Amino acid sequence: MEIKLIQGDITEQEIDVIVNAANSSLLGGGGVDGAIHRRGGPAILEECRRLRASHYGRGLPTGRAVGTTAGDLPARWVVHTVGPVFSPAEDRSELLASCYRESLRVADELGASGVAFPAVSTGIYRWPMDDAARIAVGTVRAAATRVAEIRFVLFSAHAYAAFERALAEAGSP
Known part of the structure; x- marks a missing residue:
């Protein structure tokens, strides 16, 4: 698997899967979640509402993930995951x-070859960036997956630097 770091906007990634740092309601919110729902258009919200009405009446549990359409995004799918509050x-x-x-x-179930992740839980959920980067990089590198390309798409220079350090500390795969 190839791991790339990109400083930029995750909603602009042309890739199979964009991961949404969602809230448990799946109905949109602030930060990455709001940006994905705004740019992806109403199709994402409609599918999330169907999921809430069928499988996730109480919301998506923390640490779990579920896939939907990507709507108007340049990706094929959005995988929504609920990060923990620090x-x-x-x-x-x-x-x-x-x-x-x-x-x-979920990306493997969808047949995705590429996944773009944000820095989950580092916004309003206040996870310290360096620790979040260490956990993200270590977990992705250890995962048994068929995904060939992982992108960490980081909005700020601070986040990019933290993920760059985490990759360097993790060493070669």
Whole structure:
């Protein structure tokens, strides 16, 4: 698997799967979630509403992932995952790692060869960027997946630098 870092807007990625750092409602929100819903158009929201009405009446659990259409995005699908809120009093790193593993599992089920990830849980959920990058890179590299290309699409220079350090510290695959 090839891992790439890109500083930019995840909604502009031409790739099979864009991962959405969603909230459990699946109905849109702020940050990456809001941007994906806005740019992807109403088809994503319609499919998310159907998922809520059928399988996820109480919302998508933290650490899980589910796929939908990508609507008007240049990707084929959106995989929505709910990251954990950071807590200095409780280790929730396994839930964050699960977001990446579950997203890759769904991507494999869809037959995707490329996946673009944001830095899950680092926005309003306040996960420290360096720790989030370490968990993301380590989890993706250890995942049993058929996905050939992983992109971490990072909005800020700060996030890009943290993921660059995490990749360097992880060494060669």
